[in-house]
Amino acid sequence: MLTRWLRLAACFLLLVAGQAGAAETLQLWHGYRGAERAAFEKLIEEYNRSQDQVQVKALAVPFGGYADKLSAALPRGQGPDLFVFAHDRLGGWASAGHTVAPIDPYVSERLRKRFPANLIDAMTYGGDLYGLPFNFKSPALILNTDLVQAAPETTDAMVAEAMRHTDRNAGRFGLAYSYTEPFFHGALMNSFGNGPFDRGGNLDLDSPANVRSLEMLARWVREDRILPEEPSSTLVTSLFNQGRAAMVISGPWMLGEISPQVNYRVVPLPVNSESGQPLSPWVAVEGLFLSPWSRNPAAAVAIMDYLTSRSSAETMAIDGGQLPANISAFEHPSVATDDTAMAFRRQLEAARPIPNLPAMTLVWVPLENALKKVVKGAAQPEAELHQLQRRLSGDLARLERSRARSESPATMPAWLWLLPILLVLAAVWLWQRYRTQLAAGWHANRTAYLYILPAILGMTLLVFFPLLYGLLLSFTDTTVFNEHTPLWSRLIGIDNYLSILGDFDLWQGEGVERNLDFDNFYWTLLITVLWTVSNVVLAVGLALVLALALDRPIFGRGLFRLVLILPWAIPNYITALVWKGMFHPQFGVINQGLQVLGLAPVAWFDSIGASFFTGLVTNVWLSIPFMMVVILGGLQSIPRELYEAARVEGAGRWLQFRTITLPLLKPVLIPAVILSVVWTFNMFNVIYLVSDGAPAGANDILITKAFRIGFEKYQYAYAAAYSMVILALLFCYALWQTQVSRSMETVR
DSSP states (O other): OHHHHHHHHHHHHHHHHHHHHSOEEEEEEEOOOHHHHHHHHHHHHHHHHHOSSEEEEEEEOOGGGHHHHHHHHGGGTOSOSEEEEEGGGHHHHHHHOSSOOOOGGGOOHHHHTTSOHHHHHHTEETTEEOEEEEEEEOOEEEEETTTOOSOOSBHHHHHHHHHHTOBGGGTBEEEEOOTTSHHHHHHHHHHHSSTTBOTTSOBOTTOHHHHHHHHHHHIIIIISOOSOSSOOHHHHHHHHHTTOEEEEEEOGGGGGGSOTTOOEEEEOOOBOTTTSSBOOOEEEEEEEEEOTTOSOHHHHHHHHHHHTSHHHHHHHHHTTOOOBSSGGGGGSHHHHTOHHHHHHHHHHTTOEEOOOOTTHHHHHHHHHHHHHHHHTTSSOHHHHHHHHHHHHHHHHHHHHHHHHHHHSOOOOOHHHHHHHHHHHHHHHHHHHHHHHHHHHHHHHSHHHHHHHHHHHHHHIIIIIHHHHHHHHHTTBOOOTTTTTSOGGGTBOTTHHHHHHHTOOOOEESSGGGOEEOTTOHHHHHHHHHHHHHHHHHHHHHHHHHHHHHHTSOOTTHHHHHHHHHHHHHSOHHHHHHHHHHHTOTTTOHHHHHHHHTTOOOOOTTTSHHHHHHHHHHHHHHHHHHHHHHHHHHHHHTSOHHHHHHHHHTTOOHHHHIIIIIHHHHHHHHHHHHHHHHHHHHTOHHHIIIIITTOSTTTTOOHHHHHHHHHHTSOOHHHHHHHHHHHHHHHHHHHHHHHHHHHHHHHHO
16 A cells, blocks of 8 residues: 555656756747748758747737737737737837837847847837847839839939829829828828937928928929839739839839749949938838747847847848848848849938837828828818828827726726626516516427527627627727726726717818818718718619619619629629729729820829719619519519500500509518618718718718728727617608608508
């Protein structure tokens, strides 16, 4: 017996010793794919083989949901010990807390000197270093060497060379890039001054330097005419591959899309002839960040050290095709002889990291809208930037107030504690009052209730709970700065609703700068009503005409029905993108058709009316098939004997339609119109994908405006209140429509 106990004790001690000697495992998340992933995971395997104290478990997270997973996991003490991500969110993460941790105590001066100063700055916020730079990506100038042999040294030389290769009638351009995207316009802004912020980190969009940058861009587009209209990355790549763009400004991400038949060379951007400074593009830095919940931060930083060492950087450059932040890797013969990699390395000397300030997240979309207005001649650079500065300053002040309010000491209000108790008491009271009826109903219909139970649970989880949460959220001031703070510290009552419904001033600015405020709720409501009414009237009217035509025995009726139903069968986002391409002012088939007919092309997205028309045409095209099928079914249910009797009595076609067809179609038309109104009122896809609310948000409807408030301005509670207002409007419409339907049934 004693021997058995001794053996068990020995086994227990061996087990404990084995557990004590087991290697600690740290989690590392990344979003790499293809060659980058293979090279990265090769480094992880080499690190794990090199020692047995700490092991790294790498997880490749799909890039589309990577940021959301980090934002959901890390503030709650979950997720990885370290992760790879772009540096531009650092300011928001560091300000909110619970997402990243500083690594200064674990980083030596030797390790800091491994990287260029501008890349270390990208990983620094508030004087603290939060990670190590891993790789960088920035735009440069890419030449078609069959057209341009010598790299231009100045912007004047670049414009002169571009004008030599520009023939707008033939669709050829000397220069092409996505110039309305703030990321690409950064090269001009930075060459004149400090970009969107001054040296103290304060918003400075309307500085003279930024005004000059917009004036130069407008001159390139409207006077020199060397750039294509409505640029996009897809259009830029297509023009370059077809030999219709002599030079493009893009980054390493485009190289894999260049056709093998195109001979190209990458060179740094030229010097700005007006300022004497080189064009300084934004550089995006991917860094290795430390989680504040890491169990062993020193070991995590040691892993960062290994992954950013010279040998690891060489592996990522040679096998993964990266541009490593450890620039000593560019001394390796395989990298040093790569002209493309060395061109991007030289471009890094003039590049500036994207500001990692939290305010930068608010700048991208409004600045893009401002760029579009300026290059189209719809606004002057100085006035537009002045208005943008004022509007964004107000948004930033609102975010800062919400953060300050949530950081101030606050206790949970008594009524918030009482709320669940009151709900329970109300449920008990209802049960006591209706217990007999509920019990009788349950016993009589148990099988039916069991059948609908899954649907009830699904509706509760997917509809009612989000609806109630959104309603509660609308009474707070939740923003990106305070979303993880306690709820009671964010409650502000009905302030959001008062702000939405109480803004009666449709104008913004002063004096000559005074113009319509497209962010105003009542302007957006007006556009939404016009959008809904015009779409429903046209869609129902045209569908009725087509249904009446197809209800008759005509030749090829089956084929016509099939062709007319196809737009409904195709996903609406695909149809929206096709129509957007057709409306392109320069390469769209609609303008090309107008030119064939001898008419001038139309700038479809430059004016409120034309832009509204593009969405109207697209949505009517999408709506007609459903309406036609519904109406056609109603027509075929009408007895033919009624028409025969009417003809015998001498009634003409119009009288037959007015007295027989239309009255008997009402039971079909009314539900179809109700559905059409609700769908059109909230038709997000068409507005967002076709016109994107152009110009400058003037054609946004309520649902797209709520999206922009939530996901471009990061004012989540205000967006929730906006959504509740939309729900209330639709609810009122439904009540009115129900009353109208009942009155019509009474009359009938």
